[in-house]
Amino acid sequence: MSKVGVIYGSNSGDTKEVVQYIAANFNSEIIDVKELEAEFFTKFDKFIFAASTHGQGELQKDFKAKLNLVAEADFGGKTIALVGVGGQVKHPTTFLDGLVEFLPLIRGAKLVGASDVDGYKFKHSLAFINGKFVGACIDFKNDPEWKARADKWVASIKGEF
Numbered sequence: 415m416s417k418v419g420v421i422y423g424s425n426s427g428d429t430k431e432v433v434q435y436i437a438a439n440f441n442s443e444i445i446d447v448k449e450l451e452a453e454f455f456t457k458f459d460k461f462i463f464a465a466s467t468h469g470q471g472e473l474q475k476d477f478k479a480k481l482n483l484v485a486e487a488d489f490g491g492k493t494i495a496l497v498g499v500g501g502q503v504k505h506p507t508t509f510l511d512g513l514v515e516f517l518p519l520i521r522g523a524k525l526v527g528a529s530d531v532d533g534y535k536f537k538h539s540l541a542f543i544n545g546k547f548v549g550a551c552i553d554f555k556n557d558p559e560w561k562a563r564a565d566k567w568v569a570s571i572k573g574e575f
């Protein structure tokens with residue numbers, strides 16, 4: 415199994431906890447996006463980007479501040495899976511919206527890990543495209559079963575990672 419580079423952005427630690435739980439299933443190196451440098455993208459062929467949504471549907475601020483590095487990286491032949499953490503109860507019209515900020519920047523990559531609604535309730539999400547979320551979607555604060563959801567997602571991408 416080749417090593418997976420895992421990058422997360424998290425305000426209060428929710429996404430950090432989620433991504434640590436997920437990454438334990440892989441041979442991985444995890445970094446806080448605050449530590450991200452361009453060289454990290456040259457070290458692996460597979461990546462997981464994990465970020466919460468804040469503000470009015472915006473990508474977590476530390477990841478946003480490093481999007482220039484994502485835009486400049488060459489993801490040709492590489493595989494990426496996204497993990498979004500958000501809140502469907504208080505933010506039902508912008509649920510996980512921040513996740514889509516990655517999409518135009520990772521065009522060269524093979525994007526894997528789209529997931530089903532699976533009981534989540536929201537009015538609108540930019541991250542919900544063609545009947546699927548573009549990655550794992552986790553409502554850490556409102557979903558006591560989030561680990562089962564994460565397990566299911568990990569099983570769905572195991573063939574790719």
Ligand SMILES: Cc1cc2nc3c(=O)[nH]c(=O)nc-3n(C[C@H](O)[C@H](O)[C@H](O)COP(=O)(O)O)c2cc1C
Nearest residue numbers: 424425426427428429466469471500501505509510
């Ligand atoms: C001010 C504020 C704005 C938020 N806006 C959104 C939002 O637009 N969409 C969403 O899905 N979640 C939103 N959330 C919920 C967070 O994404 C959620 O609490 C998440 O678990 C935080 O994870 P973190 O600690 O890793 O940053 C917001 C939370 C706060 C405090």
